Amino acid sequence: MSVNMTRLANGMTVVSDQMPHLKSSAVGVWVNAGSRSEDENEHGISHLLEHMAFKGTEIRSAVQIVEEIESVGGDVNASTGIENTSYFVRILEDDLPLAIDILGDILANSTFDEEELEREKQVIIQEIGAAYDMPEDRVFDHILEQAYPDQPLGRTILGTPETVQGFSSFDIENYMGTHYHGPNMILSAAGAVRHDDLVDLGEKAFSGFSKTPPKPLQKAVYKGGESRDLQKDLMEAQVVLGFEGCSFTDDNYYVAQLLAAILGGGMSSRLFQEVREKRGLCYSIYTLHWGFEDSGLFGIHAATAAEHLPELLPVITGELTRVAEDLTQQELERARAQIKAGLLMGTESPASRASQLSRQVVLYGRPRLLEEMEETVADVSVADVRALAEKIFCSGVPSMASVGPVQNLMWIDEVADRLGAPRPKA
Structure with a gap:
C-alpha cells in the first residue's frame, strides 16, 4: 500500500492509499461537520443537507x-455522523474523473430547490418516525442525551419533526457556508487510484471552496444521568449503562478499546459468558467505546425480558468491578488479537480504508501507519487496563438509558453505589 497526502491551496486535504491489486476505488469527501456542529436552532440540518446534496445542481x-x-456500474451514497458528514462513491478505476466531478458538483453547485426540499423533509420525518419505532435506536439516543445533556453532542442526528419542518433553503446555504470550507474538508480515496491524478481532479472540482478556518466545536461536558422510556407493551427491554470514555486523541484510547473487547467484544468476553451463557439473563449483550474529538462514551448494551431486569445490573456491575481486580494476561492477549485483526481487516476494504484515512487526518493531522497503531496496542499492559477500568467504572459518574417494560430495573443511584462511584447530580 502507498499512502500519500497533499494539501491544496485552499486548505483542503487530499489523501489516498493506492491498492494495486484492485480494479475499483472508493472515493469521498469527508466534511469535519456533523450534528455536533449545529447550533440549537439547527438541530438536524446536517442530515437534511446530506439528503439535499443529491437533489439537483445547476x-x-x-x-x-x-x-x-x-x-x-458505480454507486453513490452519503452519511451524517456526530462529528462529520461523508459523501462517497464506489467506482471502477477509469471512472474516477466522473466520481470526482459529481462529488464536486453536488457540494459546490446544489440548488436546494424548494419543492425538492419540502419532499425531502417528509422523507426525513418518516425516517425519524421509523427510528422512534426501533427501541434499540431510541435507547442510544437517550444515553447520549443523558451523558451530554443540553449540548450538541447529546442531541440526535436526525433532528425532530418540528426542527426539520422549519428549515428553509436559506438555512441550509447558511449552514453550508459556515462549515464547508477547504480546511474542513478531506478528499480521500483508496483502491485503484493514483495520488497525482486525485490531486489534479480535486484541484479542479473543489478550488471554489474558501480557505476560511473551521468553526471550533462546543466543548463536550460529560455529566451523567438516567432516562426511562417505559413501554409496557414491548416484549423486550433495552438497557444501556454508560460512562465517560476516552477521546480519539487520548493516550488511553486503545486501552479503552481493549477493555471494551475484554468485557463484551465477542462470545468469549466476560459479560457474554457470565450474563448470557452462565445465567441466561439476556439475548444480547455487548460493549461499545465511542471516541469523539474531546470525550468518549463507554457503554454496555443489553436486551432482555422484563423478568430478568432485577438481576441484570447487579451481575453487570459485579463484572465491571471485578475486571479491575483480576484481569488476566490471557484475556488481554485475546482482546489484542481482536483489535489487531480489526485494524488489518479495515485496510482490505477500499471504502473502510478511505474512511479510516480521513478520520486520521482530522484527528492527528496525518494518516497513521498500521504498524504505529499495532505498536500502540502491543504496548498496553494488564496494569494499564485494570487502572483504566478502575477510573471509568469506580471513579466516573454513570449514565443509564432504558426503553421497554423497565419498571423493575435498578435505579442509577444504586448502580453508582454498587460500583463505589459518584452519583449523578440531580
Whole structure:
C-alpha cells in the first residue's frame, strides 16, 4: 500500500492509499461537520443537507446524478455522523474523473430547490418516525442525551419533526457556508487510484471552496444521568449503562478499546459468558467505546425480558468491578488479537480504508501507519487496563438509558453505589 497526502491551496486535504491489486476505488469527501456542529436552532440540518446534496445542481437533476454513476456500474451514497458528514462513491478505476466531478458538483453547485426540499423533509420525518419505532435506536439516543445533556453532542442526528419542518433553503446555504470550507474538508480515496491524478481532479472540482478556518466545536461536558422510556407493551427491554470514555486523541484510547473487547467484544468476553451463557439473563449483550474529538462514551448494551431486569445490573456491575481486580494476561492477549485483526481487516476494504484515512487526518493531522497503531496496542499492559477500568467504572459518574417494560430495573443511584462511584447530580 502507498499512502500519500497533499494539501491544496485552499486548505483542503487530499489523501489516498493506492491498492494495486484492485480494479475499483472508493472515493469521498469527508466534511469535519456533523450534528455536533449545529447550533440549537439547527438541530438536524446536517442530515437534511446530506439528503439535499443529491437533489439537483445547476447542471444535473437528481435523476441525472444517480444515472451517471450507475450507468458505469458505480454507486453513490452519503452519511451524517456526530462529528462529520461523508459523501462517497464506489467506482471502477477509469471512472474516477466522473466520481470526482459529481462529488464536486453536488457540494459546490446544489440548488436546494424548494419543492425538492419540502419532499425531502417528509422523507426525513418518516425516517425519524421509523427510528422512534426501533427501541434499540431510541435507547442510544437517550444515553447520549443523558451523558451530554443540553449540548450538541447529546442531541440526535436526525433532528425532530418540528426542527426539520422549519428549515428553509436559506438555512441550509447558511449552514453550508459556515462549515464547508477547504480546511474542513478531506478528499480521500483508496483502491485503484493514483495520488497525482486525485490531486489534479480535486484541484479542479473543489478550488471554489474558501480557505476560511473551521468553526471550533462546543466543548463536550460529560455529566451523567438516567432516562426511562417505559413501554409496557414491548416484549423486550433495552438497557444501556454508560460512562465517560476516552477521546480519539487520548493516550488511553486503545486501552479503552481493549477493555471494551475484554468485557463484551465477542462470545468469549466476560459479560457474554457470565450474563448470557452462565445465567441466561439476556439475548444480547455487548460493549461499545465511542471516541469523539474531546470525550468518549463507554457503554454496555443489553436486551432482555422484563423478568430478568432485577438481576441484570447487579451481575453487570459485579463484572465491571471485578475486571479491575483480576484481569488476566490471557484475556488481554485475546482482546489484542481482536483489535489487531480489526485494524488489518479495515485496510482490505477500499471504502473502510478511505474512511479510516480521513478520520486520521482530522484527528492527528496525518494518516497513521498500521504498524504505529499495532505498536500502540502491543504496548498496553494488564496494569494499564485494570487502572483504566478502575477510573471509568469506580471513579466516573454513570449514565443509564432504558426503553421497554423497565419498571423493575435498578435505579442509577444504586448502580453508582454498587460500583463505589459518584452519583449523578440531580
